[in-house]
Amino acid sequence: MNNIGFSGKKAGIIIAVTVCVVIGVFFLIRYLNDTSYTEDTQVVYVTDVATLTGQSISDGVVNRYGGIVESQETWSCTANSDYTIQAVLVEVGQEVTEGQALFVYDVNNLENTLEQQKIDLERLNAELESLKDTIAALEKESKSADKSLRANYTIQIKQQELERKQKEYDIQSKQKEIEVTEKNIANSTVTSQISGVVQSIRDSETQATDYNSGDTSFIKIIKTGELRVKGTVNEQNIGMLTEGMPVIVRSRVDNSQIWRGTISKIDRENQQKNTYADMYGTDNGSGTNYPFYVDLPTSEGLMMGQHVYLEPDLGQEDAGTTEGIWLDEWYVDESVENAPFVWVDDGEGKLVKRDVIIGERDTEMGTLQILSGLELTDLIAFPDENCAEGAKTEKAEYTTGGADGAYTGDENNALSEDNVGDGNNAPAEGSPAEDYMGPEVMDAGMAPDAA
Structure with a gap:
């Protein structure tokens, strides 16, 4: 019994030593690996x-x-594409002063346009007066008409009233067109608002937009200073x-x-x-x-x-x-x-x-x-x-x-x-x-x- 107990204790010591050695080898390998990584790859x-x-x-x-x-400052103006430019009075690189004429619209075309707009306005006014007379006549007939027909008169009168309002709107629009045309005729000569140098003039015929920058300027002037x-x-x-x-x-x-x-x-x-x-x-x-x-x-x-x-x-x-x-x-x-x-x-x-x-x-x-x-x-x-x-x-x-x-x-x-x-x-x-x-x-x- 004593020999068996001694052998068991000895075996336990051997196992413990072996475990310690294994653990030590494990940590040594891990340390060497970490050191190798730092030296070789960092x-x-x-x-x-x-x-x-x-x-x-x-x-x-x-x-x-x-x-x-x-x-430091530039000024530009756009040309109205609805009208024709008669003449450009400056060129690229030219020095201009404030108020100097840059280009002129074709006034003849504008005057013809104005005459046509006035004729259109007279026609609209005549049509409006005719509608007013028609409405008045329908209202008068409606009062003396049989009750069974009054509903029909009411519908006709409302239709004429709608047409009258449309004519009145068309007249207002035409009057605004005439005002714009008259203003353009009065301002047919476009002048510079600053003193400077003409930087660019766009083709007056094509008036193409520069799609690279979105610039639609007709004439661009750089202020001197x-x-x-x-x-x-x-x-x-x-x-x-x-x-x-x-x-x-x-x-x-x-x-x-x-x-x-x-x-x-x-x-x-x-x-x-x-x-x-x-x-x-x-x-x-x-x-x-x-x-x-x-x-x-x-x-x-x-x-x-x-x-x-x-x-x-x-x-x-x-x-x-x-x-x-x-x-x-x-x-x-x-x-x-x-x-x-x-x-x-x-x-x-x-x-x-x-x-x-x-x-x-x-x-x-x-x-x-x-x-x-x-x-x-x-x-x-x-x-x-x-x-x-x-x-x-x-x-x-x-x-x-x-x-x-x-x-x-x-x-x-x-x-x-x-x-x-x-x-x-x-x-x-x-x-x-x-x-x-x-x-x-x-x-x-x-x-x-x-x-």
Whole structure:
């Protein structure tokens, strides 16, 4: 009995040890698997400082949009399609003053129309008087008629009353037509309500509507005075622009000549169909364009109707003129007091901490001045929970012209509808659109849009 008890205790010890070993092996394997996953698959994406600060624009990576200089105010008038225009007294590009005659209607036709309308009015009045006489006669007969016939007279009188009311309505309508015609004869010469420059005159014979913009204006005049720039952005890139954003207005002739302005309005309601891209066989899903407007503190050196480039002001024109690097503040970890650092790729695909020295702060723009510790060629990561010493890094790719929603230029906006006829922008005869884009705007996508 004693031997049996000892053997049972020994077996229990062996089983317990075995269970512990199995449990230990299980947790060891699980730990090794977790460690392997972290080291082999956890990647931290890094981006070069030049791209983050907008100073890689010299490489051609910048969104550019086509723009045209215009007045702060425009005035337009439509031609009455019911009447014929006898003569247009101005031409496109001509300066006009307030009250100056623009075009004249054919008064002869209007006078003939007026005569016919007066004849129609006399006829309606005569018919009305005849109906009144008929009603009076029926009422008189009804009073002396037999009772069995009075119901029939009542029906006839009501019918005549309805006709009388219709005649009275027709007379009122005809009188209004006569008033309009007389007013048009008196105002057969249409004058400008502002001083400015004639921007466009539609064909007086076809009077076709511009279905791209819904514009039915016959003559459009741009007011002289303060200038602004109208740009065009497609539906893919409209999210990259915001009202209040600073922009650079760049000359198409002299790349170094610039003006600075601010986006005052993005007009999302007046969509413009882009049909020009279809002519070039492109299918990038950007069939709708939207106008936006840039206000300028000064327009000295700009001319009405001048075609320009528009690009977000990312400090590209200030590169090299200011000390240090201005970086978005969220890339700098300041969790340790007086010891700011950034997460940088060490050149061998591993992430390391690097101390930086901070200068000034721009609280409005949310940027910091990095005086030392960082170069434009450095690859840095956004500080989050994945950042750790020795973490594997991979450079984030920024493609241009892609169809998968990656960062792209505005393929359809370099030549807006306003840019037609600009010799600097049209492709040479028989050449594809890309032949005239130029390297400086390659990534902005300079395919022309709807004319």
